[in-house]
Amino acid sequence: MLTGLTLAELPEISIYGNKFFYPNGSQFLMKGIAYQADTANITTGQTIIDPLADVDVCKRDIPYLEELGTNVIRVYAVNTTLDHDECMSLLDEAGIYVIADLSEPGVSVDRSNPSWNIELFERYKAVVDQLSGYSNVLGYFAGNEVTNDNTNTDASAFVKAAVRDTKAYIKSAGYREIPVGYSSNDDADTRVQIANYFLCGDEDEKSDFYGINMYEWCGSSSFKESGYSDRTDEFKNLSVPIFFSEYGCNEVTPRKFEEVPTIYGEDMTDIWSGGIVYMYFEETNNYGLVTIKNDKVSTLSDFNNLKSQIDDLTMVTYKSSEYTPTSVELSCPTQDSNWKANTQIPPTPDQDTCDCMSKSLSCVVSEDVDESDYEELFDYVCGQIACDGVTGNGTTGQYGSYSFCSAKEKLSFILNLYYVENDKSKSACLFDGSASINSDATTESGCKSILSAAGTDGLGTISASSKTSTARSSRSNSGDSTATNASASESASSSNEAVILLPFKKQSLAEMTITGLLMLCFVAGMGLVVF
Structure with missing residues (x-):
């Protein structure tokens, strides 16, 4: 060039x-x-x-x-x-x-x-x-x-x-x-x-x-x-x-x-x-x-x-x-039946923000999951929890902190959010192998202000001042989606842990229901109590 x-x-x-x-x-x-x-x-x-x-x-x-x-x-x-x-x-x-x-x-x-x-x-x-x-x-x-x-x-x-x-x-x-x-x-x-x-x-x-x-x-x-x-x-x-x-x-x-x-x-x-x-x-x-x-x-x-x-x-x-230009300041159109676009527009896409978020997650989508299967996982998880942190709405003018990230990064974020909201139960990060524990989850020092501004649910506003260069990483030990530790979450499970019934990536909803009933019968047969 x-x-x-x-x-x-x-x-x-x-x-x-x-x-x-x-x-x-x-x-x-x-x-x-x-x-x-x-x-x-x-x-x-x-x-x-x-x-x-x-x-x-x-x-x-x-x-x-x-x-x-x-x-x-x-x-x-x-x-x-x-x-x-x-x-x-x-x-x-x-x-x-x-x-x-x-x-x-x-x-x-x-x-x-x-x-x-x-x-x-x-x-x-x-x-x-x-x-x-x-x-x-x-x-x-x-x-x-x-x-x-x-x-x-x-x-x-x-x-x-x-x-x-x-x-x-x-x-x-x-x-x-x-x-x-x-x-x-x-x-x-x-x-x-x-x-x-x-x-x-x-x-x-x-x-x-x-x-x-x-x-x-x-x-x-x-x-x-x-x-x-x-x-x-x-x-x-x-x-x-x-x-x-x-x-x-x-x-x-x-x-x-x-x-x-x-x-x-x-x-x-x-x-x-x-x-x-x-x-x-x-x-x-x-x-x-x-x-x-x-x-x-x-x-x-x-x-x-x-x-x-x-x-x-x-x-x-x-x-x-x-020629003398005439300057007429135009008013933005009022939202009505013919016009829905909000004057609040999406944030500037920033890969560093997505990298910081991805590295901090303890539960992520597995590497061998085809992108064509992401939609099924999105649909299920977003039916259980709010996924506003990864979506954008041009009508309301509300955009998640991670709405500009890749599909893989966004899916990992909501899988981790689901995992955290279910008390980091091992079974909340299974999905028949579609999700897995990330034992290398970190919060690099340069990411702390970004993740803090985004918030646990990804609904915060990340300002330019929050975006500092990523320095050396540090292990995270806190209990939210912005800073989780896989080892700590694994050791937190107990004998009365709830069994989270999750969809399997190659099963229909009917098959998922049957699988869930079989699991309940199996657990009952083992003499365990399911809450």
């Missing part, structure tokens, strides 16, 4: 008010193309076709992007293990900037079960590390259509945390100030609330720009008939750049792109900063501008129609010296 620092030549684009500007004060309007082949075509087991890593493909496609007057491409996922120097240099020479999504297929905020965790944050940081040395990186998307209707607005709290932490990481790593934003869909019930949500509150949590995937103009229409006029009025008070992060309705084909003069004309450029056409490659969804066969490019009617519109385009732009 370091070589990328010397390759870039394009001037860095900056944000001033609700507009992008070149260093010379000229306004920058996006004339963009979404540029990434569908991963569904992959037959090699890869999850990403990285459009910035294949030099031959870049050389093949860039001339066509230039034909369309492209100055931005949007890429939806990059492979952080590959080299991007040559493609980024070729794009730079062609005058093309890149706006990159930070997630990848399978590693993103899931709207149906949202979380902001260490795996996600590591992925986001890896993309930032990979691309931030190039001056033609325009910005990053922390999410794309994560909330897409009023049934999953709580997920936006987790994406907003991703915006906050990515911005902070860029700053702490010493990179230039690359903006981080969000790309939304155009849902009628939530489009205003979601924009306000990502742009309200503390500066370190706000999106630096805002994109909308806009497909309202279909066929022949107009500024007013299409809905563009209404959208412009709705978003006129946004204090950051807003643009179409995707556009190009294909309900009428071939697409004529008659909206292009309006997007770059006097009705819109005071509020909007251009847009990104969806998309370069023809796929089964029929949004492509070109087809690729035997590594050869063939342009489609959509390509030619877009080119005609771009060639005839006269853009209305502003000079920074003649």
